[in-house]
Amino acid sequence: MEDLTQTSGYKYRNFLGHIAKIVSAIGLLVTANIASADELSAGDTAWMLTSTVLVLFMTIPGLALFYGGMVRSKNILSVLMQCFAITGLSTILWVVVAYSLAFGEGNWFWGGFDKLFLSGVTLDSLNGTIPETVFMTFQMTFAIITPALIVGAFAERMKFSAMLAFMGIWVVFIYAPVCHWVWGGGWLGSWEVLDFAGGTVVHINAGIAGLVAAIVLGKRQGYGATAMRPNNLGYTLIGAAMLWVGWFGFNAGSQLAADGVAGMAMAVTQVATAAAALAWMFCEWKVHGKPSALGIASGAVAGLVAITPASGYVGPMGALVIGIASGIGCYWASTKVKNHFGYDDSLDVFGVHCIGGIIGAMLTGIFASNALGAFSGSQEIANIGVQLVNQGVSVVATLAYSGIGSYVILKLLDKLIGLRVSEDVESEGLDLTLHDERGYNI
Numbered sequence: 001m002e003d004l005t006q007t008s009g010y011k012y013r014n015f016l017g018h019i020a021k022i023v024s025a026i027g028l029l030v031t032a033n034i035a036s037a038d039e040l041s042a043g044d045t046a047w048m049l050t051s052t053v054l055v056l057f058m059t060i061p062g063l064a065l066f067y068g069g070m071v072r073s074k075n076i077l078s079v080l081m082q083c084f085a086i087t088g089l090s091t092i093l094w095v096v097v098a099y100s101l102a103f104g105e106g107n108w109f110w111g112g113f114d115k116l117f118l119s120g121v122t123l124d125s126l127n128g129t130i131p132e133t134v135f136m137t138f139q140m141t142f143a144i145i146t147p148a149l150i151v152g153a154f155a156e157r158m159k160f161s162a163m164l165a166f167m168g169i170w171v172v173f174i175y176a177p178v179c180h181w182v183w184g185g186g187w188l189g190s191w192e193v194l195d196f197a198g199g200t201v202v203h204i205n206a207g208i209a210g211l212v213a214a215i216v217l218g219k220r221q222g223y224g225a226t227a228m229r230p231n232n233l234g235y236t237l238i239g240a241a242m243l244w245v246g247w248f249g250f251n252a253g254s255q256l257a258a259d260g261v262a263g264m265a266m267a268v269t270q271v272a273t274a275a276a277a278l279a280w281m282f283c284e285w286k287v288h289g290k291p292s293a294l295g296i297a298s299g300a301v302a303g304l305v306a307i308t309p310a311s312g313y314v315g316p317m318g319a320l321v322i323g324i325a326s327g328i329g330c331y332w333a334s335t336k337v338k339n340h341f342g343y344d345d346s347l348d349v350f351g352v353h354c355i356g357g358i359i360g361a362m363l364t365g366i367f368a369s370n371a372l373g374a375f376s377g378s379q380e381i382a383n384i385g386v387q388l389v390n391q392g393v394s395v396v397a398t399l400a401y402s403g404i405g406s407y408v409i410l411k412l413l414d415k416l417i418g419l420r421v422s423e424d425v426e427s428e429g430l431d432l433t434l435h436d437e438r439g440y441n442i
Contacts, residue, residue: 044129044130054250058250085163090140095118098143101113101172130257142202157218166419174409195309207354208406224342237297240298244300247269252311268307268319272319274323276326279299281296303322309361325359421434
C-alpha cells in the first residue's frame with residue numbers, strides 16, 4: 001500500500017511538472033509573439049519604402065502634369081511651380097511641427113508638441129514593424145499632396161506669395177489636426193470612423209478648401225464667356241496615369257504592412273478606378289455625344305478618390321459599386337452643380353475630390369459590412385445604420401472645420417498681402433509675370 005501511495009504521488013508530481021512545462025511554453029510563445037509585434041520586419045519596411053516613393057510620385061510629377069495640362073499655355077509653369085514649392089514647404093513644416101501635431105501624444109483634437117523637430121524619432125524607433133522614420137516620411141507625402149490638390153481650384157489667378165502663405169498655414173492648422181482626429185488617436189478615430197487612406201483627411205479636406213478658395217478669389221477674367229482650353233491634354237493623361245499607378249502606394253501602403261489586407265486594397269483600388277473611368281466616360285458620351293480623353297481621366301481620378309477611405313475594408317463588388325457611383329456623382333458635380341451655382345473651380349477640385357471623398361466615405365459605411373461583401377479580416381460592422389452616422393459625422397466635421405478655417409485664413413491673408421494677381425498680370429499669364437519664364441518658347 002505504501003509503495004502504491006508513493007507511486008501515485010510520484011505520478012501526480014510528474015503530471016504537475018508536465019503541466020508547468022506546457023504553461024511555461026505557452027507563456028514563452030505569447031511573449032515571443034508580443035515581442036515580434038515590436039520587431040522590425042524587412043518585408044514590411046521594403047514595401048513601405050516603395051509606397052512612400054509611389055505617393056511622392058503622385059504629386060511630382062503626377063499631379064503637376066495632370067493639372068498643368070489643363071490650364072492655358074500661359075499658366076502651365078505656374079501650376080508646376082506651385083506643386084514643386086508645396087512639396088518643399090510641406091516637407092519642412094512636417095519635420096518641424098506638423099508631424100508632432102498629427103501624431104504626437106496629445107489629446108482628442110491635436111497631437112501636441114512632444115515630437116517637434118522629430119524629437120524622439122531615432123534610428124531605432126519603430127511604428128509597428130517599420131522604422132518610425134519610414135512612417136514619418138510616408139505620412140509626409142500625404143501632407144504634401146493634400147494641399148497640392150487645392151491648387152487646381154484657384155489655378156491661373158492667385159499670387160505665388162499668397163499661395164505659399166496659405167498653404168503653409170493650412171498644413172499646420174487644418175491638415176495636421178484633421179489627420180490627428182482620424183489617424184493620430186483623435187476623436188474621430190475613437191468613434192470608429194472608417195477612413196483607411198484619406199477620404200476625409202485628404203480629399204474632403206482639400207476639396208472643400210478648394211471650393212472656398214475659388215469663391216473667395218472670384219472667377220477668372222472671361223470665365224463663362226471666353227473659351228479656356230487646356231494647353232496639353234497629353235500631359236493631363238500622362239499625369240492621370242501616374243496618379244493611378246502611384247495610388248497603389250497611397251491605398252495599399254496605408255496598411256503599413258506587406259500582407260493580405262494590402263493586397264486586397266490594391267485589388268479594389270484597380271476595380272473602382274476602372275469602373276469610375278468608364279462610368280464618367282459613358283455619362284459624357286450620353287450627354288454630349290462623344291467621349292473625351294479629359295473625361296475618362298477625370299473619372300479615373302474620381303474613382304481613386306472614392307475608393308481611398310474604403311480600400312482596406314471593402315471587397316471587389318463593393319469597390320465596383322463605389323467606382324460606378326463616384327464616376328456618375330463626380331461627373332454630375334463637376335458639370336451640373338458647378339454650372340448651376342456658377343463658381344469657378346478651375347480644375348474641378350471640389351467636384352472630384354470633395355464629392356468623391358464624400359461618396360467614398362459614406363459607401364464605406366455600407367460595403368465594409370461583412371454581410372455586403374467585405375473581405376475576411378476587415379473590420380466587422382455590427383450595425384450599418386450606426387456606422388453611417390459615424391461616417392456622416394466625420395464628413396460634416398471635416399467640411400465645417402476645413403471650410404471655415406480655410407475661409408478665415410484666406411480673408412486674413414487678403415487683408416495683409418492680397419490674394420489675387422492684378423488684371424494685367426492675369427491677362428498676360430502667371431508664367432511670365434510671376435516667374436519670368438515661358439512654358440512654350442515657340
